[in-house]
Amino acid sequence: MQPVLRARDISKCFGAVHALDKARLTVEHGEIHALLGANGCGKSTLCKIIAGTVGLDTGEVLIDGKAAALGSPRLAEEQGVALFYQELSLVPQLSVGENVFLGREPRDRFGFTDRSAIQRETEALIARVAAVAGKGFTPDVRVSDLSPDQRQLAEILKVLARKPKVIIFDEATATLDRRQVEVFFEILRQLKAEGVSSIFISHRMDEVFAIADRITVMRNGQTVAEFAAAETDRYAVVYAMVGETGAIAASVRDHKPLEGDARLSVTDVRASRLGPVSFTARRGEILGLGGLQGQGQKALLAGLFGAAPFLSGSVSLDGVDVTVRRPADAMAHRIAYVSGDRGRDSALPGRSIFENTAIASLVRERRHVVPGAVFRERFAEVLAGLNTRYAGLDAPIGSLSGGNQQKVFISRWLSPAPGLLLLDDPTKGIDLGAKGDFYLLARKLADEGATVIIYSSEDSELLSLCDRVLVLNGGAITADLTGDRLTPFDLTRASYGDAA
């Protein structure tokens, strides 16, 4: 029999970035297929192409041996491919039945919505998952009145109503607790028994081996290995994810062993989908936060800066309590934050370089009037030190390249020098030269006594820059990697929740 889905030689560029380079994926009928890889390996892009939400540059997708036209999610659905969305596709104000058939409502012969058909067919769908549906899960209950796992179930019903041959579950278990994951797996097994195939992107290795029949591993936009789950083990899978680059190891890093006591102490902090986590960091240390995207790293940084305060727990810096509730308090304690999302978190668009630099000092020093001459002198000096090219302090921020803008946003925090510098994927979308400058700057600030905490979606960045990396998975720290253990292999393995 033909495989239900075969993607061949799929290539896709976003600008100059090769997201996929002749990637392939084969899924058999009634199979649970895990798709694995480090951040940026292209697994999500491949799934989006198969589900029709992203177009492909070259290559082809065959469904049941026939070339499929996947120009839109709707076309993909018609050909039997459905994408499971985390939560985004349910309208809370509508009932379960209305949601399940939204956009494809059964109609009677006058063109009116056939409510009894919706009721009937939704009931039939609920019957298929009756074992896990729980109380009060009926076609006419509003989605906003459902429990979180029932919502997840409603989302699955919505997918099932499209009678798909292949369902793509992208991080479907990311928000679920252990019991909910079991429920979810039960549904996957039932779908499998009904002959429906699943493509399953997970961030937990034990889940993969608990449920998957076969595993495809991707790296740098290419498919590098295919395994039968029963015939392999997690080491082989992690090696495939890391590849030969596993050898770069510590040679790039030239770090003195850290001395001194911890000066930052984070104790049992908790946020939505994070923690409780505890850790410490020293003066002069560059501490990385690693792991797959969305495992709580950003929440941790936002909490430390007070932008999204922790629900509980405490933070102290040099013996002073800095469990802050708002950024202004963090700034008063010389805590600085630079985001990779410059447009959203950093830039005052349309304002001058000077204004974009002065803003942090204004807040920190509680000034209401800008002391123009003093600030100009201060920032001209700081900016010159950053090796930033600019026409003048009054040029608009938008006239700078992304990399130079990022330098300006860092310069906000350099006078006086920060005690704790939080970097949230700071080099996203900036060019290589500027990245190099950025790393040097981070190292210099650390050498001058700052503690730097950096989250990066690029493992190579963490490996080359950090003295130590905490790996997060599902909001918990799964590994604390330093020295010889700070390798691509250990980082990837811990990213998938495998504690060493």
Added chain:
Amino acid sequence: MIGLAKLGGRTWVVTAAALTVLLVVNALLQPNFLEPSVIQSNLTTFLPLVLVAIGQTYVILGGDIDLSVGAIVALVNVVTVSVIAALGGDGMAVVIGLAAGMGVGAGCGLVNGLIIAGLRFQPIVTTFATSIVFSGLALWVLPQAGLPVPEPYWRTYAGTIAGVPTVYAIYLLAFLIAAFLAARPFMTRLKAVGGLRAAAFQTGLDLGRLRVLAFMLSGLFGAFASLCLTGETASGDPLMGQTLAMSAISAVVLGGTALAGGVGGALGSVLGAWVIGMIGSVIFFAGLPFEYQTLVQGLIILAALAGGVLVTRR
């Protein structure tokens, strides 16, 4: 509060209760209140607001708002009377005038919808701006109030069609349109658009088309209301209907449609419109000095809205 919480999402029940209270009070204040002719006269007075509120419901359900509908009412009025006058005022002229009016209403809605859904402008600012444009156009078409409509027009409006008072026939027609729309998939999709736009998009709904349609419905019902007002005033007035947009939004919210979109329906808005109409009537018959009427009306609407909010917030 437990009792209120059980009503969750059914603000229109509160509104229906308020309406009942107002009816009783009105019946006490105004002895002939329940006479058929008085009922008909009251319902005639409320009709334009009811129609505008029905149209506004669709826009609000879709998560938008239409502040321009009052100006649309004025523009439709002056276009209709001008067309009728220009064509000589016979029966054919009236029919063409009505059609032109409806066309102008739908066209104004289309413009609003295209700017907001197509160019992604803010609905509140956009419709405020287009309301000024539409008002300006109305003044350009007919700089001064006047230009009477032919007698058969207002006679028919005040009279009967096939034995049924015309006003009731219009109510019936409006209800039928609302019921028709409520039973179409369109309604669920529109609620999805207003409920959670990202989800509606993920589901593959054509958001732009649905939002444009909602604005066109608002424009059409605005035109409908304008033609009724014209039947009452029997002449053109470029300043007609100025307070209608805000009153209609109040009526929609009173009727249980969430201002954020996604929840509600046209029937509630009809009740809301009646409540607002009855408030005016009660104040008038209670013999309150004219100077206080607007103030008291505003306070009562505010109180009614607060009641609705208390029910919705759980």
